[in-house]
Amino acid sequence: xPQGDYIEEHIKEHGHRLDHFERLRKKEAREPHKKSQIVKRxxxxxxxxxxxxxxxxxxxQRKKIAALSQKKVDRRMEQPLVExxxxxxxxxxxxxxxxxxxxxxxxxxxxxxxxxxxxxLPKVRPVADxxxxxxxxxxxxKKKQWKRMVTKVTFVGDGFTRKPPKYERFIRPMGLRFxxxxxxxPELKATFCLDIIGVKKNPQSSLYSSLGVITKGTIIEVxxxxxxxVTNTGKVVWGKYAQVTNNPENDGCINAVLLV
Amino acid sequence: MKDSGTDSLSEKTGIVQFIAPDGSxxxxxxxxxxxxxxxxxxxxxxxxxxxxxxxxxxxxxxxEEITDxxxxxxxxxxQVSTETTIKIDYHPQSQYIVRPVSRCQGSLIGHQxxxxxxxxxxxxxxxxxxxxxxxxxxxxxxTQTPFKTCEGHNNWVLCLSWSPDGQKIATGDxxxxxxxxxxxxxxxxxxxxxxHSKWITSLCWEPLHFNANAERFASxxxxxxxxxxxxxxxxxxxxxxxxxxxxxxxxxxxxxFLYSASQDTSIKVWDVSxxxxxxxxxxxxxxxxxMALSTEYALRVGSFSFESPSSIEPSYRDRLQQKALENYKRxxxxxxxxxxxxxxxxxxxxxxxxSGNKPIARMVGHQQLVNMVCFSPNQQFIASASFDRxxxxxxxxxxxxxxxxxxxxxxxxxxxxxxxxxxxxxxxKDSTLKLWDISKRQLxxxxxxxADEVFSVDWSPDGSKVASxxxxRxxxxxxx
Numbered sequence: 001x002p003q004g005d006y007i008e009e010h011i012k013e014h015g016h017r018l019d020h021f022e023r024l025r026k027k028e029a030r031e032p033h034k035k036s037q038i039v040k041r042x043x044x045x046x047x048x049x050x051x052x053x054x055x056x057x058x059x060x061q062r063k064k065i066a067a068l069s070q071k072k073v074d075r076r077m078e079q080p081l082v083e084x085x086x087x088x089x090x091x092x093x094x095x096x097x098x099x100x101x102x103x104x105x106x107x108x109x110x111x112x113x114x115x116x117x118x119x120x121l122p123k124v125r126p127v128a129d130x131x132x133x134x135x136x137x138x139x140x141x142k143k144k145q146w147k148r149m150v151t152k153v154t155f156v157g158d159g160f161t162r163k164p165p166k167y168e169r170f171i172r173p174m175g176l177r178f179x180x181x182x183x184x185x186p187e188l189k190a191t192f193c194l195d196i197i198g199v200k201k202n203p204q205s206s207l208y209s210s211l212g213v214i215t216k217g218t219i220i221e222v223x224x225x226x227x228x229x230v231t232n233t234g235k236v237v238w239g240k241y242a243q244v245t246n247n248p249e250n251d252g253c254i255n256a257v258l259l260v
Numbered sequence: 261m262k263d264s265g266t267d268s269l270s271e272k273t274g275i276v277q278f279i280a281p282d283g284s285x286x287x288x289x290x291x292x293x294x295x296x297x298x299x300x301x302x303x304x305x306x307x308x309x310x311x312x313x314x315x316x317x318x319x320x321x322x323x324e325e326i327t328d329x330x331x332x333x334x335x336x337x338x339q340v341s342t343e344t345t346i347k348i349d350y351h352p353q354s355q356y357i358v359r360p361v362s363r364c365q366g367s368l369i370g371h372q373x374x375x376x377x378x379x380x381x382x383x384x385x386x387x388x389x390x391x392x393x394x395x396x397x398x399x400x401x402x403t404q405t406p407f408k409t410c411e412g413h414n415n416w417v418l419c420l421s422w423s424p425d426g427q428k429i430a431t432g433d434x435x436x437x438x439x440x441x442x443x444x445x446x447x448x449x450x451x452x453x454x455x456h457s458k459w460i461t462s463l464c465w466e467p468l469h470f471n472a473n474a475e476r477f478a479s480x481x482x483x484x485x486x487x488x489x490x491x492x493x494x495x496x497x498x499x500x501x502x503x504x505x506x507x508x509x510x511x512x513x514x515x516x517f518l519y520s521a522s523q524d525t526s527i528k529v530w531d532v533s534x535x536x537x538x539x540x541x542x543x544x545x546x547x548x549x550x551m552a553l554s555t556e557y558a559l560r561v562g563s564f565s566f567e568s569p570s571s572i573e574p575s576y577r578d579r580l581q582q583k584a585l586e587n588y589k590r591x592x593x594x595x596x597x598x599x600x601x602x603x604x605x606x607x608x609x610x611x612x613x614x615s616g617n618k619p620i621a622r623m624v625g626h627q628q629l630v631n632m633v634c635f636s637p638n639q640q641f642i643a644s645a646s647f648d649r650x651x652x653x654x655x656x657x658x659x660x661x662x663x664x665x666x667x668x669x670x671x672x673x674x675x676x677x678x679x680x681x682x683x684x685x686x687x688x689k690d691s692t693l694k695l696w697d698i699s700k701r702q703l704x705x706x707x708x709x710x711a712d713e714v715f716s717v718d719w720s721p722d723g724s725k726v727a728s729x730x731x732x733r734x735x736x737x738x739x740x
Binding site: 083086087088091 | 373374376377391392393416419434459460461462482506508523547549550631632668669670673688689690691692706708715716
């Protein structure tokens with residue numbers, strides 16, 4: 001085992017010995033002789049392996065020589081093909097059009113049919129009902145226990161009107177209702193504050209989805225009309241799905257990543 | 261109220277005078293009942309002009325088209341006095357009518373990358389498309405199958421152009437090479453022409469009525485130079501290097517001039533025979549993106565004509581040239597060549613390059629850059645496509661604004677007129693094509709089908725088909 005860089009240290013301090021480079025040159029010059037001695041002496045399997053290795057080395061060497069001796073060719077001929085070709089009228093406008101995204105609604109539809117998404121957060125921590133729903137004691141003697149309060153962030157649509165308190169089983173507190181989400185586009189690496197349209201699916205349970213509870217991993221639908229995406233029939237796409245990546249109830253905001 | 265006004269007007273009579281497109285009076289002024297409609301006017305005008313064949317005309321009173329009766333148009337324009345002579349402008353219409361395309365006849369699959377250009381041959385029978393996969397593909401239109409794949413380019417093939425005799429195709433690529441192909445066998449006509457150091461933006465052939473052999477063409481490149489090539493000798497004959505920024509568009513006019521638009525905001529007019537710079541047309545405040553000539557349709561079709569189809573053997577060069585000149589004179593109506601240019605400063609300019617470097621009109625209205633302008637084949641209209649998602653129609657003679665066509669939800673990239681000038685097709689970033697009716701000034705049909713941006717659109721010169729090339733790597737053929 002090497003115990004340190006004492007050799008290098010010594011060389012740094014005192015330099016090489018005077019005939020170092022001469023010796024090195026001679027050693028290199030002797031190398032083929034030494035090699036041939038070894039080749040002569042090896043037998044059997046080892047000889048085979050050695051021969052093969054030598055052959056490969058030789059091929060590499062020849063290729064290198066051929067490449068070096070090749071005439072200078074027009075470098076334009078060897079340009080690799082770049083993907084994403086555009087017509088001449090867009091060539092100078094690359095910077096502007098790089099912010100554009102493919103609208104692959106077909107893919108999304110197919111995924112929707114299968115009921116599954118390939119999402120950034122495939123697994124989420126299970127949230128117990130007791131954690132989400134706080135029991136509210138009601139009744140004159142406060143002994144009825146059928147009323148629940150949602151302690152997580154929720155999305156409540158614009159048209160929602162509360163039921164009379166007598167019939168309201170789930171209370172969604174105003175303070176935990178959210179209308180906007182910070183959605184990151186994974187390809188553009190840019191974040192936009194977008195309106196939430198609805199809660200598509202909460203992986204915890206269907207009850208959570210229908211209540212509009214937003215926890216980590218929930219798929220929400222956001223309004224992307226300002227992106228200017230279009231479908232293949234030429235209509236503007238305005239709803240796209242996004243997955244929530246933080247714990248909104250802890251952070252006070254919803255961060256999500258767009259599913260493209 | 262209005263109807264009763266129209267009724268009372270239609271019983272009246274008044275004196276009208278026909279005004280030709282060039283502004284001169286045609287025939288005597290005469291007394292007519294305002295109840296008569298455009299078809300009656302048609303007959304009167306045809307007898308005035310003593311046309312052998314009946315030619316349809318469109319009539320306008322102060323740019324308002326007469327569609328029903330004169331009375332109806334007059335009630336639209338109450339400022340026109342019925343007491344004085346009413347001037348009726350007329351424009352000849354094409355005798356044949358192009359049937360509007362309505363369906364996708366086929367998708368031509370084969371390109372490995374976005375289709376950057378599509379073009380029909382001058383006679384409308386051949387079809388070629390160029391793509392980012394370094395190839396030019398020739399297609400058999402009758403069976404809609406691939407005919408030949410021309411390989412040779414080493415980078416994206418950006419533009420293609422058919423020679424006016426339909427015997428050659430020039431293509432230019434991103435690394436600055438130009439190839440000329442023979443469409444009948446897909447082989448290169450000459451060796452690769454490599455003098456440009458940057459990509460080719462535009463290619464344009466010499467009009468057939470100058471040179472019956474159709475062997476010279478001009479190429480404009482990002483490297484600020486314009487070169488004139490001869491594909492028979494495979495050499496560069498002339499080089500124009502006055503522009504200080506990349507060339508965006510090159511047009512070879514029917515009067516011997518070569519026009520070049522550049523990103524240095526100027527348009528230069530060159531005399532090809534002497535190689536001299538004739539004019540510099542300045543006015544734009546930003547890149548000039550595109551140009552169109554009033555005679556472009558005539559230059560494109562060369563010797564082919566659809567009003568009196570007769571095939572001339574391509575080897576009879578002098579007859580071809582004679583026919584091309586005849587065509588040019590017929591389609592250009594003996595008017596001076598006009599040039600319209602569209603720019604990044606959102607404006608268009610209308611020029612008459614032969615008579616000076618002062619613009620006739622500056623056309624404003626677009627809210628984004630103008631990507632393409634196009635003269636209608638009968639020179640009556642100019643259409644301009646812009647990134648503000650709209651298409652604007654302008655008067656082809658005066659540059660006056662006529663109407664705006666809205667409907668696309670994203671940038672309009674390319675437009676193309678039908679040969680009868682009655683329809684316009686546009687391709688857009690929103691992946692659709694749209695067909696516009698110019699007389700009604702509205703959307704006629706929406707043609708969805710592409711899965712991605714439509715990069716190129718072409719209407720076959722015989723009017724039977726529309727082709728579109730898209731980023732989704734397919735070419736679609738649209739048919740009525």
